[in-house]
Amino acid sequence: MIKKRWKMLILAFIVSCSVILGWGASYGFSSNSIVQNTKSVDKATGNFKIGEDFYLENCATCHIPVPPAVLPQETWQRILENPGNHYGVKVEGLTGFSQRLMWQYLQNYSRQLLKDEIEPKYMAQSRYFFALHPNVTLPSPITLNSCIECHTQAKDFNYRVNFDRN
Ligand code: HEC
Ligand code: HEC
Missing domain, CATH: 1.20.5 (Single alpha-helices involved in coiled-coils or other helix-helix interfaces)
Incomplete structure (x- = not known):
């Protein structure tokens, strides 16, 4: 006993x-570090990791980090080239060096538009965003604030839906 x-x-x-x-x-x-904790589909490897670091440092302060795959390369390029005119605000602190590395990263993890396709300014206009959400009933409007409803770890750049099972 x-x-x-x-x-x-x-x-x-x-x-x-x-x-x-x-x-x-x-x-x-x-x-x-936020990157080590990342479990996104688009997790960067090798040479792109430093670009991803810059991206998360510079582009996830005012809002959640937007996964590269939801927008076309053309949109990313326009955003990176116009930090002074970013959706009505200014993105400070970008350097030629960081812009170049972020571009390499974003370019590698997104796709080009088709010929004659209009460049979307927002995810809500992006074919790629919808292609990643087949059969998902999405809220309206689709905004940066709505991702977290389903992607509860979006802030940590984790867009896996069933991340517990991975
Ligand atoms: C100073 C704050 C700030 C910083 C820094 C910032 N953004 Fe933004 N971003 C905004 C605001 C404000 C909006 C508009 C949000 C809206 O209209 O819903 C926006 C919108 C966006 C959108 C469109 C979201 C949508 O609804 O489709 C993307 C993509 C984006 N930002 C990417 C970036 C990238 C890339 C960087 C880094 C180079 C960056 N942001 C840095 C403030 C910022
Ligand atoms: C209503 C719930 C819902 C909302 C809101 C939502 N998503 Fe999703 N998202 C899903 C589901 C479910 C999937 C998986 C779809 C599939 O693979 O069939 C998914 C998949 C994704 C993927 C691909 C993940 C992978 O593993 O391939 C990305 C990237 C993504 N969403 C980004 C976003 C962003 C950015 C937003 C905000 C603008 C957003 N989602 C809003 C439910 C949502």
Whole structure:
């Protein structure tokens, strides 16, 4: 009887230790950097990683980071070339160097428009955005603030829908 109690106590101790250690480990990991924590479909690798870093640093301060794949290359290019005229605000602090690296990254993770297609200014006008949402009933209007309704980790650049299962 007593022996059994001890066993239970030891077991409980081990379980609680591993829970605490587990928390510690995951906390340490997630506070390392936003990119390491990224689980987006468009997670950058190799040479594009530094461009992604610049992107998250410069383009996810006023709003959530927009995943590259939802807009065409042409839109990304216009945005990067016109930081002084960004949807009615100014994007400060871009340099030629960071612009170039962000462009390499965004270009690589998005597609070109078809010939004669009009360049969308917003995701709500982008064919690519809708192509990524087949059979999804989307809210109206589609804005930067609506992504989080379904992509609860959009702020961390995670657009996986069932990220727990991955
Ligand atoms: C100073 C704040 C600020 C910064 C920094 C900023 N943005 Fe924006 N961005 C805005 C505002 C404001 C809007 C308009 C939001 C709206 O109309 O719903 C916007 C809209 C957008 C949109 C269109 C969203 C849609 O509804 O389709 C994209 C794409 C975008 N920004 C990308 C970027 C990129 C890329 C960068 C970095 C180069 C960046 N933003 C940096 C403020 C900012
Ligand atoms: C009503 C819920 C809903 C809203 C709102 C929504 N999404 Fe989605 N999104 C989904 C679902 C569901 C999928 C998976 C679709 C599939 O693969 O069939 C998805 C897929 C995606 C993907 C592709 C992910 C992958 O793993 O391939 C991206 C990128 C994405 N959404 C971005 C956005 C952005 C940016 C916004 C905000 C403008 C947004 N979504 C708003 C539900 C939503």
